[in-house]
Amino acid sequence: MHDEHAIPNPDESATPDDSADGTSRRAVLRTAGIAGAGLGLGSLAGGTAHADAPQGAPAAAQAPPRKGKTMVGVPFERRSTVRVGIVGLGNRGGSMIDLFLAVPGVRVVALCDPVKDKTAAAAKKVTAAGQPAPATYTKGDHDFENLCKRGDIDFVYVATPWDWHFDMAKTAMLNGKHVGVECPIALQLDQLWELVDLSERTRRHCMQLENCCYGKNEMRVLRMAHAGKFGDLLHGAGAYNHDLRGLMFDPDYYEGPWRRLWHTRLRGDLYPNHGFGPVSNYMDIN
Structure with missing residues (x-):
């Protein structure tokens, strides 16, 4: 950007x-x-x-008819400084802020989380990095809407419980912001298509973030695939095997049992994109 x-x-x-x-x-x-x-x-x-x-x-x-032109291949606008607002400061958001602060040309200007202690701790990281104190939004679950209304944010990063992802991505784009959302970006197919249509209509990028695309092994295979070491790729397979029992019942890891509840509602792979994300990269899909 x-x-x-x-x-x-x-x-x-x-x-x-x-x-x-x-x-x-x-x-x-x-x-x-x-x-x-x-x-x-x-x-x-x-x-x-x-x-x-x-x-x-x-x-x-079923896919709805297109309402705008694709955002695939459309570059971010050039900016001397990319101004970021972070929504959700738990384990993922609280660690990602360190990476944002480490990138030259990126400034963290606003933080949002209803848990005030987490927001205060993240704000201290920003000032410790030599940046101005960020604005903070801690007044309930919907204060992210006020963050998205700011005129000095280019990119909104969302790392909250899954139920909130769709509303937050939609709100960010409607307020003229590019948005990156931790997986899954939405929980219903009609919501996914609505985000695609909204991105194409507002000309704002809406990215589902996928950390498993960027591990060392995945990046090695990506380099090898692009170098032609495997010839023409015609078939790929991926999976996600991860014993989460230790984390799911760790009171210090999650704010409440929100993620554990999803494993009582559904059976199967709740992160399928961990498997097909890297394979899509190898095959140059999107």
């Missing part, structure tokens, strides 16, 4: 998501019903059927 503060003109954006034969990603998703079920999203789907979907297609596979 880098010196023009104006939102790009949608009419000037390229549409690289259409293949040479005119097939768009949405058209593929609209007809590939089995893909939605294979990703395990069907049990989370909460949307209604769209009128343009093919007859008999599963609800999990």
Whole structure:
């Protein structure tokens, strides 16, 4: 992200998501019903059927008609300083702030968490790094809305319990901010498509962040794939095996039992993108 503060003109954006034969990603998703079920999203789907979907297609596979031009391949605006607002200062947000502060040209200008002690501790990190004291938002669960309304933020980073991700990403874009959200970015398929449409309409980037794409092993394989060491990649497989029992019952790790509750509501892989994220990178998908 880098010196023009104006939102790009949608009419000037390229549409690289259409293949040479005119097939768009949405058209593929609209007809590939089995893909939605294979990703395990069907049990989370909460949307209604769209009128343009093919007859008999599963609800999990249906994609709404495009309302704007793709953001794939659209660069961030150039800025001499990238101004960041952080929402959620638990273990993920509280550790990510150290990385933001370590990047030259990045300034943390606002922090939000209803737990005041966490916000105060994060604010001390900002001033200790030599930056001005950040604005803090601690007045309840919806104070993030006031952070997003600020005129001096370019990028909102969201690291909160999953139930809040969709509303926070939507609020950030509606207020003209780019947004990066820890996984999962939303919990229902209709919410996912709404975020895609909103990103394309507002010309704001909406990124699902995926830490497992950037481990040393994953980056090694990515370099090897791009160097052609595996030839043409036609098939990939990924998984996520992680014994979370120690963390789930650690009172100092999570603020309340919110994450543990998800494992009582659903069975299966709750982080499928940990597996398919790196594989998508190897295959240059999006």
